[in-house]
Amino acid sequence: MVGEDFSEEQAREYLKQLLPKLDYWKRYEELSDDGQFEAFKQQLINEINELSIEGMPKLENLNALVGKYVNLEYPLPNGKRVKFLDDKTTYLGNQLESEIVDGLCFGVLANMDFIMICTYESDGKNPELLVYKKR
Template sequence: MSSICKMDCCHQCDRQKDCGGCTKTDGHPFGGRCVAAECIKQEGIEAFFRLKDSLIAEINSLGIPYLQVNDLELLNGFFVNLEYTLPNGQLVKFLKDNNVYLGNQIEIPKSDRCYGLVADEQYLLVCEYGCEGADPEIVLYKKIG
Protein backbone atom coordinates (compact mmCIF):
# COMPACT_ATOMS: atom_id res chain seq x y z
CA MET A 1 0.00 0.00 0.00
CA SER A 2 1.55 3.32 -1.00
CA SER A 3 1.25 6.60 0.85
CA ILE A 4 1.09 10.20 -0.33
CA CYS A 5 4.27 11.10 1.57
CA LYS A 6 6.14 7.95 0.43
CA MET A 7 7.20 7.32 4.05
CA ASP A 8 5.76 3.83 4.13
CA CYS A 9 3.87 4.49 7.36
CA CYS A 10 0.97 2.38 6.11
CA HIS A 11 3.12 -0.76 6.23
CA GLN A 12 4.21 0.06 9.79
CA CYS A 13 0.70 0.68 11.11
CA ASP A 14 -1.04 -2.18 12.92
CA ARG A 15 -4.45 -0.52 12.37
CA GLN A 16 -4.22 -0.44 8.58
CA LYS A 17 -7.54 -2.27 8.14
CA ASP A 18 -9.37 0.30 10.31
CA CYS A 19 -7.73 3.19 8.44
CA GLY A 20 -8.30 2.40 4.81
CA GLY A 21 -4.82 3.51 3.76
CA CYS A 22 -3.40 6.89 2.86
CA THR A 23 -3.86 6.80 -0.89
CA LYS A 24 -7.28 5.17 -0.73
CA THR A 25 -8.58 7.80 1.75
CA ASP A 26 -6.79 10.71 0.00
CA GLY A 27 -4.76 11.46 3.12
CA HIS A 28 -7.63 11.17 5.60
CA PRO A 29 -6.76 8.08 7.63
CA PHE A 30 -9.35 6.96 10.16
CA GLY A 31 -11.56 9.77 8.81
CA GLY A 32 -9.15 12.41 10.17
CA ARG A 33 -6.29 14.29 8.57
CA CYS A 34 -2.62 13.58 8.12
CA VAL A 35 -0.25 16.54 8.50
CA ALA A 36 2.07 15.11 5.82
CA ALA A 37 -0.61 14.33 3.25
CA GLU A 38 -2.30 17.72 3.66
CA CYS A 39 0.95 19.65 3.33
CA ILE A 40 2.12 17.64 0.32
CA LYS A 41 -1.22 17.89 -1.49
CA GLN A 42 -1.33 21.67 -0.98
CA GLU A 43 2.31 22.68 -1.46
CA GLY A 44 4.41 19.64 -2.45
CA ILE A 45 6.93 17.38 -0.77
CA GLU A 46 9.54 20.13 -0.33
CA ALA A 47 7.07 22.16 1.74
CA PHE A 48 6.57 19.15 3.99
CA PHE A 49 10.33 18.83 4.53
CA ARG A 50 10.50 22.57 5.31
CA LEU A 51 7.69 22.13 7.85
CA LYS A 52 9.56 19.27 9.51
CA ASP A 53 12.80 21.26 9.58
CA SER A 54 11.10 24.34 11.03
CA LEU A 55 9.41 22.26 13.75
CA ILE A 56 12.72 20.59 14.64
CA ALA A 57 14.43 24.00 14.87
CA GLU A 58 11.62 25.37 17.03
CA ILE A 59 11.73 22.38 19.39
CA ASN A 60 15.51 22.55 19.70
CA SER A 61 15.37 26.28 20.47
CA LEU A 62 12.96 25.89 23.41
CA GLY A 63 15.76 25.55 25.96
CA ILE A 64 14.16 22.60 27.73
CA PRO A 65 16.91 20.49 29.39
CA TYR A 66 17.84 17.36 27.39
CA LEU A 67 15.26 18.13 24.71
CA GLN A 68 17.01 17.91 21.35
CA VAL A 69 15.46 16.18 18.37
CA ASN A 70 16.96 15.22 15.01
CA ASP A 71 13.84 13.97 13.25
CA LEU A 72 10.08 13.79 13.56
CA GLU A 73 8.05 10.73 12.65
CA LEU A 74 4.43 10.40 11.60
CA LEU A 75 2.40 9.24 14.61
CA ASN A 76 -1.23 8.21 14.88
CA GLY A 77 -3.26 10.42 17.18
CA PHE A 78 -4.79 7.47 19.05
CA PHE A 79 -1.26 6.50 20.08
CA VAL A 80 -0.06 9.93 21.29
CA ASN A 81 -3.27 11.58 22.49
CA LEU A 82 -2.66 11.37 26.23
CA GLU A 83 -5.09 12.58 28.86
CA TYR A 84 -3.77 15.34 31.13
CA THR A 85 -5.00 16.45 34.54
CA LEU A 86 -5.41 20.22 34.77
CA PRO A 87 -4.83 22.06 38.08
CA ASN A 88 -8.61 22.09 38.70
CA GLY A 89 -8.71 18.28 38.37
CA GLN A 90 -10.37 18.26 34.94
CA LEU A 91 -9.06 15.62 32.51
CA VAL A 92 -8.40 16.82 28.96
CA LYS A 93 -6.96 15.65 25.66
CA PHE A 94 -5.47 18.18 23.24
CA LEU A 95 -5.22 16.09 20.09
CA LYS A 96 -7.58 14.17 17.85
CA ASP A 97 -7.37 10.38 17.89
CA ASN A 98 -8.10 10.09 14.16
CA ASN A 99 -5.37 12.51 12.98
CA VAL A 100 -1.75 11.78 12.10
CA TYR A 101 0.84 14.14 13.59
CA LEU A 102 4.59 14.70 13.50
CA GLY A 103 6.32 13.69 16.71
CA ASN A 104 9.00 11.87 18.60
CA GLN A 105 9.91 10.53 22.02
CA ILE A 106 13.10 11.63 23.77
CA GLU A 107 14.39 9.78 26.83
CA ILE A 108 15.40 12.01 29.72
CA PRO A 109 18.87 10.95 30.98
CA LYS A 110 19.00 9.39 34.46
CA SER A 111 15.21 9.32 34.64
CA ASP A 112 12.42 6.85 34.00
CA ARG A 113 10.53 9.58 32.14
CA CYS A 114 10.49 10.74 28.52
CA TYR A 115 9.55 13.83 26.60
CA GLY A 116 6.82 13.38 24.04
CA LEU A 117 6.65 15.80 21.12
CA VAL A 118 3.62 16.16 18.89
CA ALA A 119 3.01 18.83 16.26
CA ASP A 120 1.14 19.78 13.15
CA GLU A 121 1.25 23.02 11.21
CA GLN A 122 -0.78 24.83 13.90
CA TYR A 123 0.28 23.55 17.34
CA LEU A 124 3.25 22.14 19.23
CA LEU A 125 2.79 20.00 22.34
CA VAL A 126 5.69 18.94 24.57
CA CYS A 127 4.88 16.68 27.47
CA GLU A 128 6.73 14.50 29.95
CA TYR A 129 5.53 11.03 30.96
CA GLY A 130 6.50 7.73 32.51
CA CYS A 131 6.49 4.22 31.13
CA GLU A 132 3.81 3.67 28.49
CA GLY A 133 2.53 7.24 28.84
CA ALA A 134 1.88 7.06 32.59
CA ASP A 135 1.34 10.27 34.57
CA PRO A 136 1.68 12.70 31.64
CA GLU A 137 2.42 16.34 32.37
CA ILE A 138 2.24 19.23 29.92
CA VAL A 139 5.57 20.99 29.53
CA LEU A 140 4.52 23.30 26.67
CA TYR A 141 1.50 23.72 24.44
CA LYS A 142 1.64 26.56 21.95
CA LYS A 143 0.25 27.84 18.71
CA ILE A 144 2.83 27.93 15.95
CA GLY A 145 3.35 30.96 13.79
Protein backbone atom coordinates in the same frame (compact mmCIF):
# COMPACT_ATOMS: atom_id res chain seq x y z
CA MET B 1 -2.35 -3.65 16.57
CA VAL B 2 -0.92 -7.05 15.71
CA GLY B 3 -1.13 -9.22 18.78
CA GLU B 4 -4.04 -7.22 20.22
CA ASP B 5 -6.60 -9.77 19.00
CA PHE B 6 -5.86 -8.79 15.39
CA SER B 7 -3.88 -10.82 12.88
CA GLU B 8 -1.26 -9.13 10.71
CA GLU B 9 -3.59 -9.44 7.72
CA GLN B 10 -6.48 -7.78 9.61
CA ALA B 11 -4.20 -4.96 10.74
CA ARG B 12 -2.97 -4.37 7.18
CA GLU B 13 -6.52 -4.27 5.82
CA TYR B 14 -7.60 -1.84 8.53
CA LEU B 15 -4.68 0.49 7.79
CA LYS B 16 -5.35 0.34 4.03
CA GLN B 17 -8.84 1.65 4.76
CA LEU B 18 -7.86 4.17 7.45
CA LEU B 19 -4.72 5.86 6.12
CA PRO B 20 -6.22 7.47 3.00
CA LYS B 21 -8.94 9.04 5.16
CA LEU B 22 -6.64 10.65 7.73
CA ASP B 23 -6.60 14.43 7.87
CA TYR B 24 -2.79 14.39 7.78
CA TRP B 25 -2.59 13.41 4.13
CA LYS B 26 -4.97 16.18 3.06
CA ARG B 27 -3.49 18.99 5.14
CA TYR B 28 0.09 18.40 4.06
CA GLU B 29 -0.61 17.59 0.42
CA GLU B 30 0.42 21.07 -0.69
CA LEU B 31 3.82 20.60 0.97
CA SER B 32 4.65 17.39 -0.85
CA ASP B 33 6.36 19.00 -3.87
CA ASP B 34 10.05 19.77 -4.32
CA GLY B 35 11.05 18.75 -0.79
CA GLN B 36 8.78 21.30 0.87
CA PHE B 37 7.46 18.77 3.36
CA GLU B 38 10.98 17.88 4.49
CA ALA B 39 11.76 21.60 4.75
CA PHE B 40 8.63 22.06 6.87
CA LYS B 41 9.69 19.21 9.17
CA GLN B 42 13.17 20.73 9.51
CA GLN B 43 11.63 24.11 10.37
CA LEU B 44 9.56 22.45 13.11
CA ILE B 45 12.65 20.64 14.43
CA ASN B 46 14.53 23.93 14.59
CA GLU B 47 11.64 25.68 16.39
CA ILE B 48 11.40 22.85 18.93
CA ASN B 49 15.15 22.75 19.58
CA GLU B 50 15.18 26.55 20.06
CA LEU B 51 12.87 26.08 23.06
CA SER B 52 15.88 24.62 24.95
CA ILE B 53 13.87 22.55 27.40
CA GLU B 54 16.00 21.36 30.30
CA GLY B 55 16.72 17.63 30.17
CA MET B 56 15.33 17.18 26.66
CA PRO B 57 17.89 15.98 24.12
CA LYS B 58 18.18 17.62 20.73
CA LEU B 59 15.36 16.58 18.42
CA GLU B 60 16.74 14.99 15.24
CA ASN B 61 13.62 13.83 13.37
CA LEU B 62 9.84 13.83 13.34
CA ASN B 63 7.62 10.87 12.51
CA ALA B 64 3.96 10.63 11.53
CA LEU B 65 1.96 9.64 14.63
CA VAL B 66 -1.78 8.95 14.71
CA GLY B 67 -3.57 10.98 17.38
CA LYS B 68 -5.33 7.95 18.81
CA TYR B 69 -2.00 6.55 20.00
CA VAL B 70 -0.47 9.77 21.36
CA ASN B 71 -3.52 11.55 22.82
CA LEU B 72 -2.78 11.33 26.54
CA GLU B 73 -5.13 12.48 29.31
CA TYR B 74 -3.60 15.37 31.25
CA PRO B 75 -4.65 16.19 34.82
CA LEU B 76 -6.12 19.64 35.43
CA PRO B 77 -5.84 21.56 38.73
CA ASN B 78 -9.52 20.80 39.47
CA GLY B 79 -8.79 17.05 39.37
CA LYS B 80 -10.39 16.38 35.99
CA ARG B 81 -8.44 14.82 33.14
CA VAL B 82 -8.57 16.11 29.57
CA LYS B 83 -7.28 15.16 26.12
CA PHE B 84 -6.12 17.98 23.84
CA LEU B 85 -5.71 16.18 20.51
CA ASP B 86 -7.95 14.72 17.84
CA ASP B 87 -7.72 10.92 17.77
CA LYS B 88 -8.29 10.85 14.00
CA THR B 89 -5.62 13.39 13.08
CA THR B 90 -2.03 12.49 12.31
CA TYR B 91 0.68 14.65 13.87
CA LEU B 92 4.42 14.93 13.48
CA GLY B 93 6.24 13.87 16.61
CA ASN B 94 8.80 11.85 18.48
CA GLN B 95 9.62 10.42 21.90
CA LEU B 96 12.90 11.40 23.55
CA GLU B 97 14.36 9.95 26.75
CA SER B 98 15.21 12.51 29.41
CA GLU B 99 18.88 13.30 29.83
CA ILE B 100 18.52 13.90 33.57
CA VAL B 101 15.66 11.73 34.91
CA ASP B 102 15.73 7.96 34.39
CA GLY B 103 12.43 6.54 33.17
CA LEU B 104 11.08 9.91 32.03
CA CYS B 105 10.30 10.62 28.38
CA PHE B 106 9.53 13.77 26.48
CA GLY B 107 6.69 13.57 23.98
CA VAL B 108 6.99 16.04 21.12
CA LEU B 109 4.03 16.67 18.80
CA ALA B 110 3.51 19.36 16.20
CA ASN B 111 1.60 20.35 13.11
CA MET B 112 1.02 23.54 11.14
CA ASP B 113 -0.86 25.10 14.05
CA PHE B 114 1.00 24.22 17.25
CA ILE B 115 3.95 22.66 19.05
CA MET B 116 3.20 20.53 22.12
CA ILE B 117 5.76 19.04 24.49
CA CYS B 118 5.01 16.89 27.51
CA THR B 119 6.72 14.48 29.85
CA TYR B 120 5.47 11.07 30.90
CA GLU B 121 6.63 7.82 32.43
CA SER B 122 6.48 4.30 31.01
CA ASP B 123 3.30 3.54 29.04
CA GLY B 124 2.24 7.21 29.11
CA LYS B 125 1.71 7.27 32.88
CA ASN B 126 1.70 10.57 34.80
CA PRO B 127 1.74 12.91 31.79
CA GLU B 128 2.57 16.57 32.34
CA LEU B 129 2.09 19.24 29.69
CA LEU B 130 5.18 21.45 29.49
CA VAL B 131 4.63 23.52 26.34
CA TYR B 132 1.69 24.27 24.10
CA LYS B 133 2.75 26.93 21.63
CA LYS B 134 0.60 28.26 18.81
CA ARG B 135 2.47 28.66 15.54
